Amino acid sequence: MNGQGGEAAAFARLVWQRLSVKLSGYIDKKTGSINHREVISELVHRSAMTEGYLSSILLANLIALLGLLTNSVAVVIGAMLISPLMGPIFSLGLAFTMGDLVLSRRALRTIVSSILLTVVVAALFTLLSPLKGVTQEILARTRPNVYDLLIAVFAGTAGALALCTRKNYLFTTTGVAVATAVIPPLSVVGYGLGTWQLGIAAGGFLLFFTNLVAIVISSDAVFYFYRFRGSMAAESAYPLRRRLQIMGGVLAFVSIPLAVTLVTDIRKVNLSRRTENVLKSQLNRQHHSRLTGVSIDSSGAKLTVLASVNTVAYLDSAVRARIEEQLAVRIGRPVVLELEQVIVRSGAVDPPSPLRQPVSSVAAQPETLATLREKSMARLREGCREVDTYIAPFRVAGCTITFSDGERPIGVQVSMLRDDQPGPQEQRWIRTALEKKLQENIDLRVETLPLLPPPGFTEKDDLDKASRDSLALLGRSAARLPEYGVQLEIPPDTRNSVARTRRRVARLKSHLVEELGIAAERITVVAGKEETIRVRFRR
Secondary structure: OHHHHHHHHHHHHHHHHHHHHHHHHHHHHHHOOOOHHHHHHHHHHHOOOOHHHHHHHHHHHHHHHHHHHOOOHHHHHHHHHHOOOHHHHHHHHHHHHHOEHHHHHHHHHHHHHHHHHHHHHHHHHHHHOOOOOOOHHHHOOOOOOHHHHHHHHHHHHHHHHHHHHOOOHHHHHHHHHHHOOOHHHHHHHHHHHHOOOHHHHHHHHHHHHHHHHHHHHHHHHHHHHOOOOHHHOOOEOOOHHHHHHHHHHHHHHHHHHHHHHHHHHHHHHHHHHHHHHHHHHHHOEOOOEEEEEEEEEOOOOOEEEEEEEEEOOOOOHHHHHHHHHHHHHHHOOOEEEEEEEEEOOOOOOOOOOOOOOOOOOOOOOOOOHHHHHHHHHHHHHHHHHHHHHHOOOOEEEEEEEEOOOOOOOEEEEEEEEOOOOOOHHHHHHHHHHHHHHHOOOEEEEEEEEOOOOOOOEOOOOOEOHHHHHHHHHHHHHHHHOOOOEEEEEEOOOOOOOHHHHHHHHHHHHHHHHHHOOOOHHHEEEEEOOOOOOEEEEEO
């Protein structure tokens, strides 16, 4: 047995030696075409903090911030392409490979200065900007996970390969700049500090630091593969083993929160899938009901599930209780189910059967304009009740109709209690629903009115009971509409009201967070034009 084991070990060593020789020959062949001095010279030049570099960083930062505030993907991508920050990051990777202290200090100084400049300018611009709402582009850069780390690793590898081989260099570096965005996350950090939303700022910085570490480590591996060594450095004091320990420790440190975020996201996806499967099995019944939407709020002790369903008849409390029981068994925690039901008609409508009309000795009187108006208003009220169910949690405040000549459609104005305009798809649905009820083409106009009245306060600047009751709508609505945020509009400052306004806003925000369970990062404070505090619920 010992002889056989020794032969196997000897064979393995022989195979390894041959593979090592072939791999070394392959690397030598590839390395022979690399101009090491040219690559080092370029990265040393790109690590310099010149006036042109600072101007590009500043412009890229402002463009990225404007794209984030206006929720424009194209503008954010443009800022990624302008940013020169990838230069010193690759320089830092090369410095780690060679152990070059001079280059590493220079690259780190440029990177740190770029971070401080970007964050400070973004924070100041956010303070001055009238747009302070949290957009989807901002939220997309606040929850990095392990996949973001892998993307940065692969993109950093591609960028370092392009730097060394000069193959498709321009196109590759452009793709790397887009795939591993470094300026937009820093703009998010500045936005978070400017609006005092520290959770958003921390998430943006974690994404930036993740990209930075991943690019440095992956480019370090590529440079080492292409035989960049300490002998090429101006000053090399740290051995390779020490450098590897530093990089490994930083990578492990960054991976912990990323792994936690990934596990949390996976749990949310699994929870959503299990919930939808139960709801579909109970609510998708042919010619009776169909599930149209689901939202989940897991912040409380009980899981709150809001399900939107089209149905031909209202589902009673017994059906709701049965579904809640099945959800609790499948999910493993208590569930509160809220059903948003829209009454619809199933199947085609049979044509009316021909009936013999009774013979009347009196000729039928033509309908007058007043009769037509009364019938149209009755149909419009019925249609608006249906619209009111569809747009929940918003409400229809009123509907009016305006008759015109036969060449133009009749005009319908729908007044809604909501703080933002309904989207094109919502307006198309409202138009279709009302046209079916009126059996006429309509010229639709939508008017929006404040969703909530101005909050009232006691003499001690606490919210009064009426305001607490009206604000309860926000707690339910925020769970159902995660893309919406709360804006607290404060009146113009006066010398006698600044302290009281700040105190009232602080207590109002505390009530929204602690009592209603609305995340603090979804609440922003902006300057208003009215003489009282206003609470808005907007995208």
